[in-house]
Amino acid sequence: MPFKDLSLDRKIESVLDQLGLTEPTPIQQQAIPAAMVGNDLVASSKTGSGKTLAFLLPALQRVMRQKALSKRDPRVLVLTPTRELASQVYGQLRSLLSATPYRSTLVVGGENFNDQAKALRKDPHFVVATPGRIANHYNERTLGLDGLELLILDEADRMLDLGFAGELKLINEAANHRLRQTLMFSATLEHAEVEELAQDLLKKPKRIVIDEVTKPHDDIRQRFLFCDHLDHKQALLQRVLQDSEINQAIIFTATRSDTDRLAKILDDSGFSTASLSGDLNQQDRNRIMDKFSRGQQQILITTDVASRGLDLLNVSLVINFDMPKHAEEYVHRIGRTGRAGSQGDAVSFVGPRDWDAFQRVKRYLSLNVKFEQIEGLEGKFKGIKPKPKKKVKAGDTAKGKHKTAGKSKTAQQRRPKRPATRRPAPELVSGDGLAPLKKKKTAAKPDDSGES
Numbered sequence: 019m020p021f022k023d024l025s026l027d028r029k030i031e032s033v034l035d036q037l038g039l040t041e042p043t044p045i046q047q048q049a050i051p052a053a054m055v056g057n058d059l060v061a062s063s064k065t066g067s068g069k070t071l072a073f074l075l076p077a078l079q080r081v082m083r084q085k086a087l088s089k090r091d092p093r094v095l096v097l098t099p100t101r102e103l104a105s106q107v108y109g110q111l112r113s114l115l116s117a118t119p120y121r122s123t124l125v126v127g128g129e130n131f132n133d134q135a136k137a138l139r140k141d142p143h144f145v146v147a148t149p150g151r152i153a154n155h156y157n158e159r160t161l162g163l164d165g166l167e168l169l170i171l172d173e174a175d176r177m178l179d180l181g182f183a184g185e186l187k188l189i190n191e192a193a194n195h196r197l198r199q200t201l202m203f204s205a206t207l208e209h210a211e212v213e214e215l216a217q218d219l220l221k222k223p224k225r226i227v228i229d230e231v232t233k234p235h236d237d238i239r240q241r242f243l244f245c246d247h248l249d250h251k252q253a254l255l256q257r258v259l260q261d262s263e264i265n266q267a268i269i270f271t272a273t274r275s276d277t278d279r280l281a282k283i284l285d286d287s288g289f290s291t292a293s294l295s296g297d298l299n300q301q302d303r304n305r306i307m308d309k310f311s312r313g314q315q316q317i318l319i320t321t322d323v324a325s326r327g328l329d330l331l332n333v334s335l336v337i338n339f340d341m342p343k344h345a346e347e348y349v350h351r352i353g354r355t356g357r358a359g360s361q362g363d364a365v366s367f368v369g370p371r372d373w374d375a376f377q378r379v380k381r382y383l384s385l386n387v388k389f390e391q392i393e394g395l396e397g398k399f400k401g402i403k404p405k406p407k408k409k410v411k412a413g414d415t416a417k418g419k420h421k422t423a424g425k426s427k428t429a430q431q432r433r434p435k436r437p438a439t440r441r442p443a444p445e446l447v448s449g450d451g452l453a454p455l456k457k458k459k460t461a462a463k464p465d466d467s468g469e470s
């Protein structure tokens with residue numbers, strides 16, 4: 019099916035032509051017409067399958083074809099969980115808008131507030147932003163949202179993970195009118211919290227699911243290696259990098275301190291390596307991403323701050339040096355490769371401290387995993403056998419008899435009700451199998467510092 023069949027404005031068609039895009043991807047084929055007729059959407063499809071254009075094209079079409087509700091307020095607001103993703107989506111929007119008279123601006127945390135206020139005074143039609151900073155502008159009255167027609171939440175589930183539910187509700191209420199349309203996109207949207215958010219923000223949404231998350235990504239080869247301890251992980255890392263024909267690679271670690279440490283080790287062994295974490299200032303973050311996306315560095319070591327949305331077509335290898343805390347983040351991390359039909363490898367290191375996280379990923383994706391060995395670096399760790407469940411006597415419960423004595427319940431009835439998305443306990447200091455079993459506040463938080 020060519021883009022022409024979607025009844026997009028001629029100007030949009032010609033920009034797509036210039037960009038060399040001829041055929042909409044499956045998510046675009048379904049989401050674009052549904053959004054164009056005014057539906058609210060909850061839409062999911064695999065990483066790298068073209069979700070950005072699936073929301074930007076109908077947004078542009080709406081702005082071109084419909085009369086504005088307000089001359090001053092933005093007509094379209096796109097929210098993303100991280101500044102880097104906002105900046106990437108903004109780049110794509112700018113190339114679409116190049117042949118149109120419409121204005122746009124980027125509003126993210128870590129950048130100068132007054133410069134943003136100045137840009138907002140020029141009444142952009144489109145704003146791409148992170149939620150915290152948008153809420154600041156709204157509260158400071160440097161931004162009005164009465165006239166907002168289209169609210170787009172990219173990676174909505176991650177915004178909730180990062181604690182932006184309050185900001186999202188504020189923005190929703192600021193623009194809560196009959197004509198407001200709302201679109202939600204991610205590769206992973208099957209959570210109770212997302213459902214709650216959808217009920218708050220969306221009106222009778224149409225749901226589009228291109229592939230269930232459990233369907234393996236055809237273009238990503240997933241490999242798993244057992245690891246004994248940190249030194250073993252480091253030796254495996256060097257070997258995997260040496261043995262792979264890498265274009266560019268991204269390595270994910272559990273903690274920010276590990277990003278710098280590993281970057282130094284790899285840099286010393288001749289790989290041009292950069293590290294990116296949320297505690298850097300925004301100028302440094304921009305500089306690092308800019309260099310990496312231009313291919314000037316081969317390896318990026320980072321945390322989940324870079325797991326979502328980033329579209330770097332030369333990334334042929336993703337390594338999970340530590341398994342991610344949330345199973346969904348595994349999907350997004352490995353999704354930094356194998357984008358837009360290209361092929362990629364994802365290698366995950368699983369040590370004793372990663373075992374629970376690995377089990378969560380395995381369950382979430384119904385993975386059938388065969389661990390591999392690397393010659394000369396075989397490990398001893400082979401997984402942890404589940405403890406046999408204690409037998410519970412009839413009429414007894416695991417936690418004290420007094421409460422339910424005589425009320426003999428089935429195991430199912432005894433299990434407390436939990437939302438489907440209950441998060442695992444805070445992570446340990448390190449996922450390397452060596453660090454002490456001690457909780458560390460900064461490491462346990464998602465790497466969102468400064469995202470606003």
Ligand code: ADP
Nearest residue numbers: 039041042043065066067068069070071329358
């Ligand atoms: P997602 O948000 O689903 O992870 P993106 O929107 O970042 O994916 O798109 C991934 C890549 O696919 C981008 O490089 C984008 O330019 C490319 N792409 C998007 N739509 C098409 C299309 N219709 N045909 C070819 N490539 C496309």
Ligand code: MG
Nearest residue numbers: 069070172327
């Ligand atoms: Mg995306």
